[in-house]
Amino acid sequence: xxxxxxxxxxxxxxxxxxxxxxxxxxxxxxxxxxxxxxxxxxxxxxxxxxxxxxxxxxxxxxxxxxxxxxxxxxxxxxxxxxxxxxxxxxxxxxxxxxxxxxxxxxxxxxxxxxxxxxxxxxxxxxxxxxxxxxxxxxxxxxxxxxxxxxxxxxxxxxxxxxxxxxxxxxxxxxxxxxxxxxxxxxxxxxxxxxxxxxxxxxxxxxxxxxxxxxxxxxxxxxxxxxxxxxxxxxxxxxxxxxxxxxxxxxxxxxxxxxxxxxxxxxxxxxxxxxxxxxxxxxxxxxxxxxxxxxxxxxxxxxxxxxxxxxxxxxxxxxxxxxxxxxxxxxxxxxxxxxxxxxxxxxxxxxxxxxxxxxxxxxxxxxxxxxxxxxxxxxxxxxxxxxxxxxxxxxxxxxxxxxxxxxxxxxxxxxxxxxxxxxxxxxxxxxxxxxxxxxxxxxxxxxx
Numbered sequence: 369x370x371x372x373x374x375x376x377x378x379x380x381x382x383x384x385x386x387x388x389x390x391x392x393x394x395x396x397x398x399x400x401x402x403x404x405x406x407x408x409x410x411x412x413x414x415x416x417x418x419x420x421x422x423x424x425x426x427x428x429x430x431x432x433x434x435x436x437x438x439x440x441x442x443x444x445x446x447x448x449x450x451x452x453x454x455x456x457x458x459x460x461x462x463x464x465x466x467x468x469x470x471x472x473x474x475x476x477x478x479x480x481x482x483x484x485x486x487x488x489x490x491x492x493x494x495x496x497x498x499x500x501x502x503x504x505x506x507x508x509x510x511x512x513x514x515x516x517x518x519x520x521x522x523x524x525x526x527x528x529x530x531x532x533x534x535x536x537x538x539x540x541x542x543x544x545x546x547x548x549x550x551x552x553x554x555x556x557x558x559x560x561x562x563x564x565x566x567x568x569x570x571x572x573x574x575x576x577x578x579x580x581x582x583x584x585x586x587x588x589x590x591x592x593x594x595x596x597x598x599x600x601x602x603x604x605x606x607x608x609x610x611x612x613x614x615x616x617x618x619x620x621x622x623x624x625x626x627x628x629x630x631x632x633x634x635x636x637x638x639x640x641x642x643x644x645x646x647x648x649x650x651x652x653x654x655x656x657x658x659x660x661x662x663x664x665x666x667x668x669x670x671x672x673x674x675x676x677x678x679x680x681x682x683x684x685x686x687x688x689x690x691x692x693x694x695x696x697x698x699x700x701x702x703x704x705x706x707x708x709x710x711x712x713x714x715x716x717x718x719x720x721x722x723x724x725x726x727x728x729x730x731x732x733x734x735x736x737x738x739x740x741x742x743x744x745x746x747x748x749x750x751x752x753x754x755x756x757x758x759x760x761x762x763x764x765x766x767x768x769x770x771x772x773x774x775x776x777x778x779x780x781x782x783x784x785x786x787x788x789x790x791x792x793x794x795x796x797x798x799x800x801x802x803x804x805x806x807x808x809x810x811x812x813x814x815x
Contacts, residue, residue: 371407371415373399383418384425391426395435395446406436406444467778468805472756472793473672479727479795480671481720485711492706503702505693507534507678511709515678518712519664522641522721524650526657527680533689536675536699538636538663539564544696545661546572548685549598549632556596558586559605561785562636576600583607584617588624597630601652604638604753611649622656632682633660639668639753641721644729658682666708668755668795669721676700676708728755731794734802739792742810743770756782759790765814777808 374390376383394400407415412423427444430436436444493499506512512529519525535541542565555569556579569576577594579586585606586599599621606614625631635652643649653662657680665677681689711717732750735757739748745762761767770790774781782791790809797805 371412374416376416376418384422384429387416387418387422387426388429391430392433392435400446402446404446405442406446408443465778466780468801468808469780469796470782470792470794470805471780472754472782472791472795473780474796475668475672476796476798478798479724481716482671484716484720485670485674485707488707488711488716489703492703492710495706498706499702503698503700503705505696505698506689507532507698507700508702508705508709511705511712512678514709514712515664518717519651519662519678519680522718523637523664524654525637525662525664525680526654527662531681531683531686533679533681534698534700534705535677535679536701537667538665538677539568540699541663541677541679542568543572544689545634545679545685546574547692548681548688549574553597553630554595555598555600555634556586556591556594557600558602561605562600562602565600565636584613586621588620591624597628598632598634601633601635602638603635603640603649603652604751607749607751607758614649618652618655621652622659625656625659631659635660635662637662637664639755640664642668642724642728642755643752644725645752653680658684661685669717669724670708670711674704674708676704727799728752728794731755731797731799731802732757734799735792735794735806738803738806742806743813754793755795756791756793759792760788761790763814764788769813770809773809773811777811779805779809 371391373394374387376386376390391400391406400406406412406427409420409423409427413420416423427436427438431438431444435447437447438444509529511534512532515532516527516529519527533541533544535544546568551573553574555574555576557566557576558579558581566576577596579590579594579596579599581587581590583606585601585603590596591599621633625633633652633656637651637653640651651662653660659682660680661682662680663677666674667677670676708717732752732755736748736750739746739757739759743759743761743766746766747760749758749760750756751758759770761770764787767788767790771781773779782793784791792806794802
């Protein structure tokens with residue numbers, strides 16, 4: 369261990385007291401872990417340019433207070449911090465309180481292809497020569513080639529590998545995009561519910577406006593009224609999709625964009641592949657690739673912890689990116705990129721996707737049936753790509769009781785936009801637990 373974080377230059381009073389205080393603070397904050405060996409007295413004295421007596425006195429004070437201990441012939445070791453232990457215990461207890469997860473912040477373990485993914489990662493780690501070089505700032509070319517084919521087959525996205533940039537989630541990709549589009553624009557947020565994107569645009573000084581649409585998305589009249597230049601499309605916020613209706617609206621959007629050279633679309637195709645009743649509705653990007661920035665991700669397809677997303681840029685923005693690409697560093701790990709490339713090329717992702725569609729279709733039907741039985745009268749709306757059932761109970765009293773039951777029985781719910789609704793995201797709950805969870809939510813509901 370090194371004591372590089374310790375600064376004794378500005379200390380007041382006895383030096384050993386200041387040294388003790390800084391070591392103790394590091395232990396309290398978890399910088400020095402329980403059971404970790406402290407540097408020897410000689411080593412610490414040389415590193416900090418103080419006397420051995422100063423270090424020894426600081427260590428003895430730690431031992432007297434029970435924070436450290438001296439083991440014969442071995443040295444000084446940290447016993448641990450009561451405060452830190454209490455914090456960890458509290459966090460563990462809070463985690464244990466969540467018995468059923470409808471929040472959407474996790475996925476059901478049965479929906480994860482963990483064994484094959486781990487096997488794929490292990491195979492990549494054996495190729496040490498590939499791992500000893502820095503990654504391409506735009507993303508590994510093998511993965512970009514694989515994504516070019518996959519995105520077309522799965523979502524109808526038309527893009528070459530050169531137009532694709534890889535990032536560790538949608539956040540880093542939006543940060544790059546903000547630098548390309550500049551501040552002098554107004555972005556219309558379709559349905560306006562994407563808090564992360566709104567925050568990023570605001571941080572860059574880019575103004576946004578909520579555009580309320582209908583079942584087919586944003587209305588042209590709203591875009592013109594608000595003088596929107598860039599429309600942020602959120603297909604996952606649409607519930608009932610009519611192929612005819614959405615096709616007609618998309619034609620209107622293309623005509624709107626062609627009226628001005630500065631108009632652009634950003635399409636966040638969150639979980640677009642996971643639709644199981646509207647699979648014929650492809651991404652908007654295929655309709656207007658020269659004016660659409662397309663963003664796709666794999667958080668619900670693979671694992672939320674696998675932070676890989678990709679962005680397809682139209683040629684106009686790609687030219688701007690190429691001028692500054694040499695100053696960017698890749699935000700996504702090279703190992704994960706190479707593993708995903710292999711996972712796609714072997715057909716494992718397509719096979720897994722077919723299984724997920726079947727699983728989530730079954731879960732949505734189970735939710736619908738059980739809610740109808742146990743919370744009669746509640747209006748249900750299914751958002752397929754969000755893997756969410758939106759409930760609007762008959763009265764506010766019923767809604768409040770559902771939330772009360774959720775707190776009482778350790779059920780985590782999705783973030784509601786309106787106070788009269790309840791969001792049940794079935795991604796993170798086992799299908800065999802759905803009945804029990806909804807039964808607890810529906811206990812003692814007012815008539």
